[in-house]
Amino acid sequence: xxxxxxxYMHKEMSEQAEAVDRVLRGRIDDRFSTVHLGGLxxxxxxxxxxxxxxxxxxxxxxxxxxxxxxxxxxxxxxxADAEPASEFRYRNPVVDPDTLYIAVxxxxxxxxVLAAVQELKRKGARVLGVVNVVGSAIAREADGGTYVHAGxxxxxxxTKCFTNTVxxxxxxxxxxxxxxxxxxxxxxxxxxxxxxxxGQIEEILAMEPEIEKLAKEYAGAQSMMFIGRxxxxxxxxxxxxxxxxISYIHAEAYPAxxxxxxxxxxxxxxxxxVAIVPDDDLLEKNRAxxxxxxxxxxxxxxxxHQNQEKADHTIVVPKNENELDPILMGIPLQLFxxxxxxxxxxxxxxxxxxxxxxxxx
Ligand code: F6R
Numbered sequence: 071x072x073x074x075x076x077x078y079m080h081k082e083m084s085e086q087a088e089a090v091d092r093v094l095r096g097r098i099d100d101r102f103s104t105v106h107l108g109g110l111x112x113x114x115x116x117x118x119x120x121x122x123x124x125x126x127x128x129x130x131x132x133x134x135x136x137x138x139x140x141x142x143x144x145x146x147x148x149x150a151d152a153e154p155a156s157e158f159r160y161r162n163p164v165v166d167p168d169t170l171y172i173a174v175x176x177x178x179x180x181x182x183v184l185a186a187v188q189e190l191k192r193k194g195a196r197v198l199g200v201v202n203v204v205g206s207a208i209a210r211e212a213d214g215g216t217y218v219h220a221g222x223x224x225x226x227x228x229t230k231c232f233t234n235t236v237x238x239x240x241x242x243x244x245x246x247x248x249x250x251x252x253x254x255x256x257x258x259x260x261x262x263x264x265x266x267x268x269g270q271i272e273e274i275l276a277m278e279p280e281i282e283k284l285a286k287e288y289a290g291a292q293s294m295m296f297i298g299r300x301x302x303x304x305x306x307x308x309x310x311x312x313x314x315x316i317s318y319i320h321a322e323a324y325p326a327x328x329x330x331x332x333x334x335x336x337x338x339x340x341x342x343x344v345a346i347v348p349d350d351d352l353l354e355k356n357r358a359x360x361x362x363x364x365x366x367x368x369x370x371x372x373x374x375h376q377n378q379e380k381a382d383h384t385i386v387v388p389k390n391e392n393e394l395d396p397i398l399m400g401i402p403l404q405l406f407x408x409x410x411x412x413x414x415x416x417x418x419x420x421x422x423x424x425x426x427x428x429x430x431x
Pocket of ligand 1: 129130131174175177179180183229312426
């Protein structure tokens with residue numbers, strides 16, 4: 071049942087405020103400025119013993135894991151990174167007892183992720199799951215973890231589950247941070263930011279008519295470039311994946327700082343760039359990248375917290391805490407991919423060649 075929407079993707083994008091509300095509900099502890107995650111199976115002493123965190127997932131879940139790794143480093147100061155589960159599995163990884171492994175999956179059935187979890191467990195590692203489907207194979211195989219509570223996702227491409235997974239990582243990062251060195255004041259600041267998310271998501275969803283107009287302007291492009299820096303780079307990766315999956319427009323994502331090391335050669339009027347430009351400590355650096363693109367007559371669509379002079383269009387999104395901004399900045403680009411694909415007459419809920427869960431190698 072699409073509940074009055076034309077596609078599941080549209081229904082699922084529009085459910086994101088309530089989905090985020092659901093993943094937050096009952097977990098915030100204002101007294102200690104932290105959160106409780108019931109099923110983690112990792113006590114405070116064990117959490118303090120973690121020396122590294124390695125996050126494994128595929129596709130959109132891998133991108134959520136990249137943002138999750140950033141949140142864990144920022145809030146908990148534990149070295150963390152994310153890697154595609156299949157790459158990890160085939161490179162005979164060094165499995166280290168002081169590393170905490172986290173498997174991320176919407177379906178909980180993705181074969182490459184499940185096989186990585188099984189291999190890790192066989193080698194004695196501790197593996198947590200950040201999973202949406204309750205009781206799925208990865209959830210059962212993991213030593214503990216947290217459910218994402220996005221609710222059922224039917225559209226082949228992931229939207230609301232991506233957003234909720236990133237929020238679940240923010241909760242985990244806050245929890246680990248408050249066990250380690252994150253101050254009460256910073257804990258409180260992040261909690262206040264988390265509480266603002268559902269309302270801010272509604273504000274972004276209300277911008278759909280404006281985004282639809284922009285999407286129609288860009289729908290003729292052969293190819294698009296997505297750029298971001300640090301917190302914005304995984305947002306660029308995910309936005310680029312979403313666009314290619316449903317519109318079949320070729321897209322690639324680069325860290326903004328890498329432009330001058332090669333991809334700047336591609337910039338010309340026919341190759342538009344979507345730039346993630348948050349109001350944080352890297353704002354000036356990002357603006358410099360926009361200037362470089364403009365100097366080559368490239369068209370620019372910015373997602374930012376204030377209008378960007380060098381951009382042809384700016385989608386202005388509400389500001390949250392710097393650490394939480396990536397959660398919001400991806401949402402207008404889901405709508406952008408959606409309306410681009412719609413303008414091109416694509417079958418949005420069932421893109422060619424793709425399946426909702428990839429249970430084979
Ligand atoms: C992208 C998409 C895929 C999945 C990937 C992992 O929109 O849906 O990239 O994210 O196949 O699936 P899960 O999260 O079920 O493990």
